[in-house]
Amino acid sequence: MSAKTGSVTLGGKTVEMPVKSGSIGPDVIDISKLYAQTGAFTFDPGFTSTASCESGITYIDGDEGVLLHRGFPIDQLAEHGDFLETCYLLLYGELPTAAQKQDFDYRVTRHTMVHEQMARFFQGFRRDAHPMAVMVAAVGALAAFYHDSTDISDPQQRMIASMRMIAKVPTLAAMAYKYTIGQPFVYPKNSLDYTANFLNMCFAVPCEDYKINPVLARALDRIFILHADHEQNASTSTVRLAGSSGANPFACIAAGIACLWGPAHGGANEAALKMLSEIGTVDRIPEFVKKAKDKNDPFRLMGFGHRVYKNYDPRAKIMQKTCHEVLAELGVKDEPLLEVAIELERIALSDEYFIEKKLYPNVDFYSGITLKAMGFPTSMFTVLFAVARTVGWIAQWKEMIEDPTQKIGRPRQLYTGAPKRDYVPVSKR
Ligand code: CMC
Numbered sequence: 001m002s003a004k005t006g007s008v009t010l011g012g013k014t015v016e017m018p019v020k021s022g023s024i025g026p027d028v029i030d031i032s033k034l035y036a037q038t039g040a041f042t043f044d045p046g047f048t049s050t051a052s053c054e055s056g057i058t059y060i061d062g063d064e065g066v067l068l069h070r071g072f073p074i075d076q077l078a079e080h081g082d083f084l085e086t087c088y089l090l091l092y093g094e095l096p097t098a099a100q101k102q103d104f105d106y107r108v109t110r111h112t113m114v115h116e117q118m119a120r121f122f123q124g125f126r127r128d129a130h131p132m133a134v135m136v137a138a139v140g141a142l143a144a145f146y147h148d149s150t151d152i153s154d155p156q157q158r159m160i161a162s163m164r165m166i167a168k169v170p171t172l173a174a175m176a177y178k179y180t181i182g183q184p185f186v187y188p189k190n191s192l193d194y195t196a197n198f199l200n201m202c203f204a205v206p207c208e209d210y211k212i213n214p215v216l217a218r219a220l221d222r223i224f225i226l227h228a229d230h231e232q233n234a235s236t237s238t239v240r241l242a243g244s245s246g247a248n249p250f251a252c253i254a255a256g257i258a259c260l261w262g263p264a265h266g267g268a269n270e271a272a273l274k275m276l277s278e279i280g281t282v283d284r285i286p287e288f289v290k291k292a293k294d295k296n297d298p299f300r301l302m303g304f305g306h307r308v309y310k311n312y313d314p315r316a317k318i319m320q321k322t323c324h325e326v327l328a329e330l331g332v333k334d335e336p337l338l339e340v341a342i343e344l345e346r347i348a349l350s351d352e353y354f355i356e357k358k359l360y361p362n363v364d365f366y367s368g369i370t371l372k373a374m375g376f377p378t379s380m381f382t383v384l385f386a387v388a389r390t391v392g393w394i395a396q397w398k399e400m401i402e403d404p405t406q407k408i409g410r411p412r413q414l415y416t417g418a419p420k421r422d423y424v425p426v427s428k429r
Contacts, residue, residue, distance in 0.1 A: 010038045024059060041412045048307075051232075052409075053240065057090060057395050058231040065311035065360075069229060070094070078318050083224040083388070084108060084194050087166055090229055090395040105193070111167035112188035112197065115145040118172070122179050131176035131383045132261045138172045139165075140254030150248040152401055161249045162394045169253075169390045170194070173383045174201030180379070195221040198387070203375060215329040216374055219322045220384075223370065226315040226363055227385050229392025233307075235259040235266065239393040240400050244409040249397060256393045257386050263302070266385040270378045272303030273368030276337045276344070285344050293353045303365030304348060305357070315363035323366040326373050337369050 004019035006029040015037045018030045028051045031042055044050045059068040067074040070089050077086050081095075088096045088104045096104055121141055125134055142164070143150055149161035175185050178201075186201045196212045199220065204210035230236070239256040243249070260266035279288050291299040306313055327335055345361050348354045371381050400406055 008034065008038065010040055013038065022054075025061070035412075041414070043414055047232075047237075052237060053232065053400065054403075055231065055396065055399060056093070057399060058229045058392070060231055060308050062306070062308035062310050065309060065314050067230070067314045074226065074314055075318055078222050078225045081225065082193075082195075083221045083228070086225045086228050087391040090391050091162065091398070107163055108167045108194065109190050111164050112171055112190070114142075114168050114171050114175075118145065119175070119185060122175055122185075125179065127180060127182060129180070131173070131180055131379055132257065132267075132386070134176040134179065135169075135172060135383055135386055136254050136258045136261070138176065139169060139257055140251055142168065143248050143250035146250070150250070152243075152246060152248065155402075158249070158398060158401065162398065165249065165253055165390050165394055170198045170387050171201060173380075173387050174198060176383060177202050177376075177380055193217075195224065213329065216326060219326045219329075219370065220374065222318065222322050223367060223384065224388040226318060226367075227388035229389070229395060232396075233265065234262070235389065236393055236396050239397050241409040243397045243400055244406065246408075249394065252397055253390060253393050256389070260386055260389065261382055266382045266389070268302055268362070269364035269368045269371070269381040269385065272364050273337070273372060273378050273381070275302045276340050276369070279340050279344070281336070282340055282343045285340065285347055289344075289347055289351060293351075301344070301348060301359070303361055303368075304354070305359040306362045309360065309362065310358035312360045313362040316361045316365055319363050319366040319370065320361075323370040323373075326370050330373055332373055335369065335373070337372070341366065341369060 004021070004027065005016045006019050007014050007016050015034070017034065019027050020030055021027050035041055042050070057070065059071075060066065069077060069086065070093055072089065072095070077089070081089075084105050085096060085101060087108070088101065118138065118141070121138065122134070125137075146161070146164055149157045149164060151157045171188055178185050183205060186204045186206075188197050189200055190197075192200055192212070196217045199212055199217055200210055232240075235256040238259040239252045242252040242255040247255075263271045275288070279285060288299075288301070291297050292301045292304075323338070327333075327338065332338075345365070348359065348361075353359075368378065368381055371384060372378070376384065
């Protein structure tokens, strides 16, 4: 037992519980024996005070606005590295050597094509389907195409499934986009790096050459780095919970994509851009800020606030810089949405309500404007988030499967329904 303990006194009986310490961050009280010892559960809807697992992948200090992957600050990774290097880091725990990087990039590149039958699978969808709906189905369907990497007890198959998803999710995302706009699918091109290949699959057409803009490719790569992992958020916890039953990794990632779709999570960048468009002009900002502060109005400023960050989201700072770089490269001057965004940020950050509740812009606040300028429609924003987060989900899923103490996830409840009662035949009701 660890030296530190916590205790709970219930009905006059006191039980001691071990306290575990991580390498950094808050201690946790190990309550796993609480029910056996007291007959009581803990109650924490939304998991605001509950650590659901041990993990060595990502660390967030929300009060200080710190995000570390395997110990490395997000700003250093985004500034100096590329997305596949971050993928390697998340999966293997260390930054790759030059030879390891070359080998990893090569292995990912060799898995970018999807089974040709997948193209037929897409034809079943309506053209106006939301691409996230298509992604949930297409990624789940990978399990039907790659049976040889669904045995989760085999480390080799786990790694192949991981590589396949990092490589194929962008291909499926680009196909989902092409399908909605009625253009032919563009096959992956192995001579291009990961992000340039993705841009090519999205924007190339057979009738003319598509020239990759390196500034845009670098910006998108950085957006992917910023979204690669974020410890035990809703979609990652969904992936872990789905995986805890032994479900195959493709099904687990599809579950993560479904969760990410919600506007309180990955759908926020789409919602933030819609909100900026709705505000439209700087003079209307006070009206929207007033609505956000009104307790009787469900409206919230999208792109503001975070469950964990009670300081400026460190990703938002990099995103803001990337946004300016992209707009400058594309020669977008006087972008009205950017003007609204900057002014909204200024007003909100000096407003007592937002200061008191520690509501700062999050990563989604500037990503929508950036992606729009690059030519992506709003419906694709969350899809791009899913492309980037796939590696985080996989790294977390692998860590869980490889933990010898892993159990099926099975929360308990506080039951508030009817107590036991007898069935009454319909004639007597
Ligand atoms: N606008 C106005 N008020 C807000 C906002 C907002 N965006 N966010 C939180 N509040 C208020 C909320 O009304 C509550 O007030 P009170 O204490 O008076 O009831 C207080 O702040 C705490 O809010 P909460 O809902 O209890 O906090 P939470 O940790 O459960 O929610 C959140 C976090 C991200 C869901 C929420 O801030 C939100 O809905 N933000 C807008 C959506 C958004 O931008 N989401 C993207 C998150 S970052 C991307 C990702 O990691 O997925």
